[in-house]
Amino acid sequence: MTLALALVAGVLLGTSWLTPAAASDRIAASPRIPAPSGLTSTDVSFQGFGGLTLHGTVLSPARSRGRVPGVVLVTGSGAGVPREHLLTEATQFARRGLAVLIYDKRSEGYTDLRRSFSELADDALGAVGALRARPGVDPAKVGLWGLSEGGWVAPLAASRSADVAFVIVVGGNAMSPIRQQVWNETSGLRRAGVSGSLLDHAKRNFARLGADAGLFAEAFFDAEGVLERVRQPLLGIWGEHDLQTPPADNPPRFARALRRGGNTHYTFRFFPNADHGAHVTPDGGLTRGEALAPGYADLVGSWVRDVTSGRLPDADAAAPPAQDHRSTEISPSPWWASGWSQLAAFALFVVAFTAYPLTALVRRVRGRTVRPVTRWARLLAGAGLMAVLGGFVYIFYLMAAGRWPDPGPVLAGRPLPWLVVQGLAVAAVAATVATVAAWWRTRRGTGEAVPAGERVRTGLLLTGGVVFVPWAVYWGLLVP
Structure with missing residues (x-):
């Protein structure tokens, strides 16, 4: 079940990347604009990847x-995003x-489960070739513009072609x-x-688990490695109110890689009162306005004319805006926290925490009663199982709630x-300690013989309780 939740989370992660776009089934050619x-x-057609x-x-x-000069616009995330999505930018x-x-x-x-920046980069290069071939366009002055996800794709395409x-x-x-x-998802929770x-x-x-399951496509894409291979001038x-991409963390990383x-x-330039797409926002980035930020289109026009005329900038970077909190590096899970390890731990918890009360129920049905090693074991079984299930259900709910989740009070x-x-996790740990102590006293000899069946089910329960401790620390259940 843990792995299944991770897979669903991977799907949710894959569909929520960056710029909200009109994801749909395959879209035919849009009507003429x-x-x-x-x-x-002028309508054009060209060949992309495959x-x-x-x-x-x-x-x-x-x-x-x-x-x-010419420029090809590469949109943000979503399947089959129609060209009209960038009509405002194109017009300006x-x-x-x-x-x-x-x-x-x-x-x-x-799709929700698959995307390839490499294939999208080949599509963009096909578009570059089509624009370079247009009458009235200088083929030596055609570049790429990428929004959001396109900000990974456009540099990758540029690193592959001197065109x-x-x-x-x-x-x-x-x-x-x-x-x-x-960073995007935690930002929404921090605002709450x-x-x-x-x-x-x-x-x-949880995000790493989804990536480990292979359903967060391009999760560990090497953006800096690509930028190191970009030789073209870059704007x-x-x-200022980008709530999806860290606006202060990224520019220094761009500069270092280049x-x-x-x-x-x-x-590098930053626009006040502007959102993720450099559109005017009336409420600090929560709502996207139709208009571009004042001066944005003028900057693009003048900068392109300059660089295509040989007037290249030299490390011209304005001071970035304030950012409420920093992003943190995320690496693939170590083997002991991988998807298979999590699945094995979950299976152990289900068996260990449910077997204890189920065997007691079976004994009662059969009219047999056996005094348990300690009554703390019942608390361990109940609190441990509820902590595992409750933790994943709540994290999954926050994932499914999208960019603006309601975490509750x-x-x-x-x-x-x-x-x-x-609280359940703390109770489970305390019950584990108490059960271990009772088990130790019984093993040292209390004058009472413990049946083999009781030793087996208590031993299994304790195994689950002991494994639960580092597992709960990893997931933050025992961390402030």
């Missing part, structure tokens, strides 16, 4: 002198003199997806007043349901 005022609109035909639209200035960038290609994201090979002239990331990450996702072991142990380890943009690869041609930073589970 009418040309906004002052722009032209020969998949993808469809898009190019928005360009209606009047331009000579060939213009085109009005700044760029040819902008937006396209329908693939749904083939992209990409520049890279822009918005709400991008130079950290692993699992680190970003845990939660702190302590539920965040530092339980949620982190990084973050909203510098390790010998690339100092980067610019919070006392001193601990949700009341979590405090109840922790």
Whole structure:
């Protein structure tokens, strides 16, 4: 059951990454996008990974002198995200003199259980080739713009091809997806007043368990390793109120990785009153407005013109905004905490904690009574089983609740349901100690013979209780 919960959690993690997008089944070519005022609109098709035909639209200035620079927009997470999702950005960038290609994201090979940044990068390079071939576009001045998940994909595509002239990331990450996702989810709980072991142990380890099960795709993607191979100038943009990506943690990581690869041609900017996608937000990032942050589109237009004309920035990084709490590195689980180890521990708990009362029930039905070694054993069986089940049910509920979970009443930073589970865990440990002491006294000899069956079921119960202690510490049940 533990592994099953982890698998479901992996699914939930996979569907909640970053920018909320209209996830759906495979989407056919979108209807033609009418040309906004002052722009032209042209439908295009191109080949992505595996020969998949993808469809898009190019928005360009209606009047331009000579060939213009171009940019391909790579969207955030979700299967089959339609090109209209980025129509606001495409329109504003085109009005700044760029040819902008937006396209329908693939749904083939992209599901709740599977995604490949490598395949998405090949799709983006197919789009770059299509835009480079458009009349009126300067093929030497076509770059990539990536939002959220696209902030991992666009640099990966650029690292593979010199055809990409520049890279822009918005709400991008130079950290692993699992680190970003845990920061995202714990941020929602922190805003509800939660702190302590539920965040530092339980949620982190539950996310790792989902990744270990193979259902958190690209969980440990090496973002910094990719950035080390990016040679193109890079513009990084973050909203001051980005609640999904750590806006202060990521820029230094981008800078370090680029510098390790010998690339100092980067610019980092932060927009006040802006959310994860650099849209205006009226309430500190909780709600996304339609309009782009003031000055954002102007920055993109001027920066692209500069870098494609040979005027490259040199490590131009503004001071990042304040960030309420830091993200933490998350590595794969050690062998003793792996999915199989957790499954084995759970099986032991179920057998050990249920066998004790069940055997007593069977004896009563048969009219047989045997005095137990100690009555503490009953508390161990009940509290241990309830702590294990209650802990996972509550963590799973928080995962299923999405970005804004209701943890219930919070006392001193601990949700009341979590405090109840922790109380059960403490009771189980105390009962384990008391049962061990009673067992030791019995073994030393009390003048009473203990039947073999009683020794077996008590020994099994104690085994479960002893294993429960380090297991409960790992999951934060015995940590403040």
